[in-house]
Amino acid sequence: MSYVEPAAVVDAMVALGAKKAHLRRGQLVLRGTLGGMFLGVATTLALTAATQTGLPFAGALVFPVGFVMVLLLGFEMVTGSFAVVPLAVLERRATATEMARAFWWVIVGHLLGGVLFGLLFAATASEMWTTPDAPVARALVDLAAHKTLDHQYLGAAGILLVVLKGVLCNWLVGTGVVMGLTSTRTGGKILAMWLPVMTFFALGLEHGVVNLFVVPGAMMLGAPIGLGDWWLWNQIPALVGNFLGALVFVALAMYAAHRRPAPEVAPVPAVSPRSRSVADA
Amino acid sequence: MSYVEPAAVVDAMVALGAKKAHLRRGQLVLRGTLGGMFLGVATTLALTAATQTGLPFAGALVFPVGFVMVLLLGFEMVTGSFAVVPLAVLERRATATEMARAFWWVIVGHLLGGVLFGLLFAATASEMWTTPDAPVARALVDLAAHKTLDHQYLGAAGILLVVLKGVLCNWLVGTGVVMGLTSTRTGGKILAMWLPVMTFFALGLEHGVVNLFVVPGAMMLGAPIGLGDWWLWNQIPALVGNFLGALVFVALAMYAAHRRPAPEVAPVPAVSPRSRSVADA
Amino acid sequence: MSYVEPAAVVDAMVALGAKKAHLRRGQLVLRGTLGGMFLGVATTLALTAATQTGLPFAGALVFPVGFVMVLLLGFEMVTGSFAVVPLAVLERRATATEMARAFWWVIVGHLLGGVLFGLLFAATASEMWTTPDAPVARALVDLAAHKTLDHQYLGAAGILLVVLKGVLCNWLVGTGVVMGLTSTRTGGKILAMWLPVMTFFALGLEHGVVNLFVVPGAMMLGAPIGLGDWWLWNQIPALVGNFLGALVFVALAMYAAHRRPAPEVAPVPAVSPRSRSVADA
């Protein structure tokens, strides 16, 4: 009986969110750095597969390796946190300030991890900048340009487009975290997480954490992208969309659909009946 | 021993049907909305795979991601309910009116989810309607036209064709729900559900819930399809066929083949028909 | 410890055979009908995969979906029964007459299921007979002609050829049933059953149950095959070969290789020591 029913999954989401909200700052940054590095290497794996086969879909089939490693090894990914920490706030097991703090330091870690892996990738993929036109290096530069300059070209509609792609993306990425909670086994978790993550990557959506590697990595390989291009036309609207997508379509949707009514008398004060009074199941 | 024997699967079908028949309206609509969105995104994933590889079969191999997520996360899919709620009625654990009500509100949710995801998809796939001829966008428009206008061209035979395709489709989709009940593990459920769902998609059959995204999504991308074309030449006959297929070839077939005879005397009053009328939602 | 040792598998084969031999006629026909339908749809899935990719092997990779669903859902397949019911007769847990009766009514069900699915397939694949040259429809017609007329051309050697192909086929199909008994888990059963069934389909052997759909389905799509061509040059010798293959290379082989010696004193009369005295392990 390794399958976990939806109501128990919601319990686990709340507990996981509370745990993440109370991690120490050093933990958040360190785990976020590793999280960013793993998503970075998964992106290069996907670009390698796509470049060699000529099929972007081949990249989507393998991209989830990074997501899976981050979650199984207990590192942090802010787009996953977006899907669970708000429920801890909703149930008063964390404050909104703690939530914002947790998001902030994980994002700082992602930036460190993305830039660090970006540097290692740029150096090795270009053989110390002697072959900057290597296929995977070129694919990264093209991808980064598409993610920033193409949106800039569309103006305000470009911003909205990134937000919407961010919403769709993190509906799926957040669902990946939740799918991982439907199994108590390693193999079941891997399989369950793979599905939504493969889907988002195949559809070419905007994942804020991935971009913290893609854009700086491309810049180190010579992509003509400025800091403003990066943050205004991609990074900020992508993260905003990611937050909205996970909040509405994962956190609140699962909560409203499956939250168990609170027991009349809670056995221990840690789960006070009041904190669950919003539940509707 | 994660395998569940057929007689126990029939028990689970009856229980699941009873539970679904007694969900509150808000639950039905909300879970139906999410169900519609997940089937919508799975369809776009399949179109992406098929378009990039030139093999429709590649789309069938990945389409089940949506079905699997809907079932594992406890969202609703009316084509699945078609296969289990009638058995609850048959065993007097729900009334026909409750069944019809459950189907209705889930379909309303599917329509909301299909249109909402259709809007998000149309906006992002066409880069805010600046690239309406993007391959996946075009594939969706062609698919929707095939599913409606081609049937209209055949006249009455077209209606019958949609009904028959709906029957075959939901024999397999309903079997997907039942296959999911043959395992108590997440990995086993995923694998078991994958088989019939992949099959129906590969054969190009008519799944009413999918069409609640495909047709409006295509209309937002400019497909020349009217509301009447949609509902008369596809949506209504597809759902009718879906209901018949699940009723005859899944619900009644499993019931007639494997229903255990009722025990002469129930060991505990909990098994009395009356006590079941409250349902266990 | 989900693996079941060979000696315990033989026990399960005997028990399963005894159970099948004593099913009521209605059960045999109904379960046989569903069994025939599932093998029919799996064949169309395989033809679809083979036609789109140009590789018959691709069809073999997916064909087992039907076999797996029939077994997991407890429907009947006479070629599977061939591998287990004879052991129940051998151990006096069923009579030869009961065995013949069980085979007969399941075959009647397969014929009903094959013709019913054949009709549904012919109608939908040809879009109500408006596109009879659709690739999958054409592939089915060609396959049926190969399975009947090509054998007729060879004369008596053709009959022998079908018998031999039937023997090889059902050595593998019967092994599929046995492989399913080596695991107590749904996922393990699916994987184990997949191997021999994929193998038989890849080698283009003759499976009597599949042919009860292939030939009538093709006839409804206009294949120039007569009833005599069907039964004389394919159906009867295929079923004869299937029976021999399962009897000799599965039932008797497993029995002779692994039957446990009977316990000195049986705990319950249901398993009388005498009935096991043939055992040799």
Added chain:
Amino acid sequence: MSYVEPAAVVDAMVALGAKKAHLRRGQLVLRGTLGGMFLGVATTLALTAATQTGLPFAGALVFPVGFVMVLLLGFEMVTGSFAVVPLAVLERRATATEMARAFWWVIVGHLLGGVLFGLLFAATASEMWTTPDAPVARALVDLAAHKTLDHQYLGAAGILLVVLKGVLCNWLVGTGVVMGLTSTRTGGKILAMWLPVMTFFALGLEHGVVNLFVVPGAMMLGAPIGLGDWWLWNQIPALVGNFLGALVFVALAMYAAHRRPAPEVAPVPAVSPRSRSVADA
């Protein structure tokens, strides 16, 4: 906890070897016959996959189906016995004579199974010798010629080449047996056994049991190979290499690397060396 630690795997190897060494002659021949047939059909499956796709690697991906069926169903494969029976001799749970006897009768069975399946394959693949140039038939003939005549051409170096290919082959095949012992589950065993067996086939090494089908099967399809060509330039050196490879790189390697020191005082007499000499077949 389905994973079995290496020290326990060595225990299982010794016990399995002791059991095999004490099987009755009839069992050895019968199980060996089935073992030979399954490896034969797996080889034709691999040739079919390779021929259709033009990629020998595709054959390697599917070849392990035969190995897996032989082991899960408890049939015999002498190349597997080479990896475990010597340890039973080493621990005095069998004599060298018993070992030689067990090998001999299993090889007799393999020869029977190889020739029997070869006949069935030759008859069906060539449609009763009317289409001897069918792609798979031709592929078998070419393979057999490569395995015998090409080595003959090299003279003494050819003999050494076959021995070395046999050593490498059975290092991997024997490892397949051992990998199967690392899991207590059917699914885990299948996956674990697949890896080394796929590897040996991809590298085109020499597996004596497979050749007992390949060469006679090809001869029945007209390959110009004499009995001397077969046994001198392939069969005998291949089996010698297989024995050496399994003995040195599997049996002795695992034993030396992981054998637990014997407990000072055995808790129960059942563990005394003497009590093991009776074996537990």
Added chain:
Amino acid sequence: MSYVEPAAVVDAMVALGAKKAHLRRGQLVLRGTLGGMFLGVATTLALTAATQTGLPFAGALVFPVGFVMVLLLGFEMVTGSFAVVPLAVLERRATATEMARAFWWVIVGHLLGGVLFGLLFAATASEMWTTPDAPVARALVDLAAHKTLDHQYLGAAGILLVVLKGVLCNWLVGTGVVMGLTSTRTGGKILAMWLPVMTFFALGLEHGVVNLFVVPGAMMLGAPIGLGDWWLWNQIPALVGNFLGALVFVALAMYAAHRRPAPEVAPVPAVSPRSRSVADA
């Protein structure tokens, strides 16, 4: 519940490291020899897949077979030890000298295994040096030249490039060892280990143990590489990078991110509170 939480994984890393640090010299060399042979054969498998399909990525998909066999069968791989033994030193369960000694003798074993398998591979792939231009033989020679002479061409930057590729490589290889500890089941371990190992191979990074086969194997096939070219421009910087990558990004990262605080009073002196005082979780 086969999933192992990160904090328990760190416990297992420390215990595994301590165990490896105290193996006897003979064990280290023997297990290292087998480890080197398995990585060698996996590399040839990957080259075979890549050569036949023309897609290097196909090689990456199958390369992990070697890594998986080494770990499941309990053989040694120094790049894996790099990720766990330093934690045993950190917790005072081994000394730095013991660590260095363990690394040294395993590397000696790898060299023996790499050269031995290299000889067997060179002999068989070239059919006793009669076909030295066989595709896989040629692919190995080209790979070895790329790994040594191309770096030499870059001068000091080439050394740094190898170190950086070694760092990235062993971040992933070390993660493979850790991923294997996240499951208690064989199937789960295989799946979990596959992901990072497939990734490193796809990215073309530098794995010191693999190179102990690749370069001498290629030299036996005639590659114009000298001992100095091998050790200076590849082997030494690769191993240095491997150690740094595993130490910083696996051992220290997991330890800092997840080490449980020591219990106030340890139940047994073997785990003295002091030895854990560095923990920070």
